[in-house]
Amino acid sequence: MKFYSTNNKTLRTDFKDAVFNSLPSDKGLYMPEYIPKLDPMFIKNIAQYSLPDIAFEIAYAFLKDDIPSADLKKIVNEAINFEAPVKFLDRETGVLELFHGPSFAFKDFGARFMSRVMGYFSQEEDQLLDVLVATSGDTGGAVALGFLGVAGTRVTILYPKGKVSKVQEQQLTTNGQNIRAIEIDGTFDDCQALVKQAFNDSELNKELRLTSANSINIARLIPQTFYYFWAYAQLRIQGIHEVVFTVPSGNYGNIGAGLLAYKMGLPVSGFVAATNANDTVPRFLDSGNYEPRPSVQTLANAMDVGNPSNWVRIQDLFDQDLNALRALIKTYTYDDEATKKGMQEMYDKFHYIACPHTAIAYLAAKENRADHPGEYASILLSTAHACKFPDAIPAEIFDQVELPKGAEAFDAKQKQAADLNVDHDSFKAYLLDNR
Numbered sequence: 001m002k003f004y005s006t007n008n009k010t011l012r013t014d015f016k017d018a019v020f021n022s023l024p025s026d027k028g029l030y031m032p033e034y035i036p037k038l039d040p041m042f043i044k045n046i047a048q049y050s051l052p053d054i055a056f057e058i059a060y061a062f063l064k065d066d067i068p069s070a071d072l073k074k075i076v077n078e079a080i081n082f083e084a085p086v087k088f089l090d091r092e093t094g095v096l097e098l099f100h101g102p103s104f105a106f107k108d109f110g111a112r113f114m115s116r117v118m119g120y121f122s123q124e125e126d127q128l129l130d131v132l133v134a135t136s137g138d139t140g141g142a143v144a145l146g147f148l149g150v151a152g153t154r155v156t157i158l159y160p161k162g163k164v165s166k167v168q169e170q171q172l173t174t175n176g177q178n179i180r181a182i183e184i185d186g187t188f189d190d191c192q193a194l195v196k197q198a199f200n201d202s203e204l205n206k207e208l209r210l211t212s213a214n215s216i217n218i219a220r221l222i223p224q225t226f227y228y229f230w231a232y233a234q235l236r237i238q239g240i241h242e243v244v245f246t247v248p249s250g251n252y253g254n255i256g257a258g259l260l261a262y263k264m265g266l267p268v269s270g271f272v273a274a275t276n277a278n279d280t281v282p283r284f285l286d287s288g289n290y291e292p293r294p295s296v297q298t299l300a301n302a303m304d305v306g307n308p309s310n311w312v313r314i315q316d317l318f319d320q321d322l323n324a325l326r327a328l329i330k331t332y333t334y335d336d337e338a339t340k341k342g343m344q345e346m347y348d349k350f351h352y353i354a355c356p357h358t359a360i361a362y363l364a365a366k367e368n369r370a371d372h373p374g375e376y377a378s379i380l381l382s383t384a385h386a387c388k389f390p391d392a393i394p395a396e397i398f399d400q401v402e403l404p405k406g407a408e409a410f411d412a413k414q415k416q417a418a419d420l421n422v423d424h425d426s427f428k429a430y431l432l433d434n435r
């Protein structure tokens with residue numbers, strides 16, 4: 001299968017180049033040249049299959065021409081090696097827990113698959129692949145742990161000093177092996193600017209084989225469709241056929257994958273995009289005018305995105321048909337006060353401790369059900385484990401958080417991070433001196 005750019009549909013790139021470029025040179029986003037439909041018999045019998053089985057079926061539909069099936073199976077089995085259970089709060093509301101991977105957030109699906117695909121394509125290369133990532137917290141952890149131990153690759157993570165949570169910092173800085181971290185005396189935007197400057201530096205590009213582990217990489221989008229089919233399989237076991245997915249959204253990669261799954265034939269009655277105060281998409285679906293704004297800081301900070309980069313993909317998937325999007329996607333927006341109440345309510349009513357992003361999804365699923373009553377299951381996507389957000393969760397609730405398996409292991413490990421100012425020359429010298 002080839003991939004085109006959303007800015008130029010006549011351009012055709014093969015999967016390998018789409019993965020290493022991340023972005024087409026015209027600054028569009030890569031999209032598959034056609035959407036493969038899954039075999040209706042497979043969907044009918046989906047309750048018989050495991051998560052890795054389903055993941056392989058989907059990956060194969062996209063990549064059968066690019067990666068031999070035995071290799072693809074190995075990539076899938078290594079990448080998707082953790083659970084994603086649906087836990088029911090009540091008979092009509094389930095939480096799809098996507099945080100049982102090594103970084104305790106759903107980004108593990110994308111990052112682990114992408115890292116193994118990059119490792120696979122790098123086998124033929126003599127030179128190490130240098131992955132540069134700027135992170136405000138969650139992406140970096142998933143990328144670091146995703147690439148950990150993947151042969152032929154090395155990851156350099158830049159994060160803003162003092163601006164990530166303890167668990168996040170541990171995930172970034174205690175890995176060793178092929179992962180290294182640099183704390184930057186600045187903001188996330190400064191980290192991003194340093195990475196961008198490095199990519200634009202011709203000398204660095206001559207000396208090193210650089211790539212980004214960008215969240216818009218096509219190899220991160222495809223694996224995020226896996227868990228929509230897997231959730232559906234779990235519902236079918238319960239005898240449930242109708243489902244609406246509620247997705248806490250920032251950059252719209254997660255819900256974008258859900259919409260892709262829908263186009264592949266997943267039976268879905270609808271989607272709910274749940275947002276914090278960064279409500280560019282809800283305003284767009286309301287007014288028809290796309291008016292991005294600078295992001296504002298909220299408790300659900302992994303969704304603090306003012307101009308969601310995956311939105312053009314969704315528009316492309318629906319041929320810019322605003323009415324089709326409006327029919328399929330409902331949107332709800334919550335401020336920090338409401339988010340806190342959502343976390344409190346989930347705890348009081350169901351004894352469920354949710355991260356702020358998940359709480360926003362809970363509120364939106366509930367409001368959507370009130371607006372559109374019916375015989376369907378609301379599945380809310382739980383994007384991260386609560387332990388990653390100590391400052392955003394009411395203290396009495398946070399005290400009850402049980403650390404997931406693997407979290408204590410980080411405590412025993414030593415933080416290792418270089419310390420740099422916001423300065424291209426120092427970053428460049430660091431990269432060249434530490435090859």
Ligand SMILES: *Cc1c(COP(=O)(O)O)cnc(C)c1O
Nearest residue numbers: 249250251252253254302383384
């Ligand atoms: C990244 C992230 C989101 C937002 O997902 P998008 O794909 O950017 O919409 C929500 N919650 C958590 C915990 C995240 O890490």
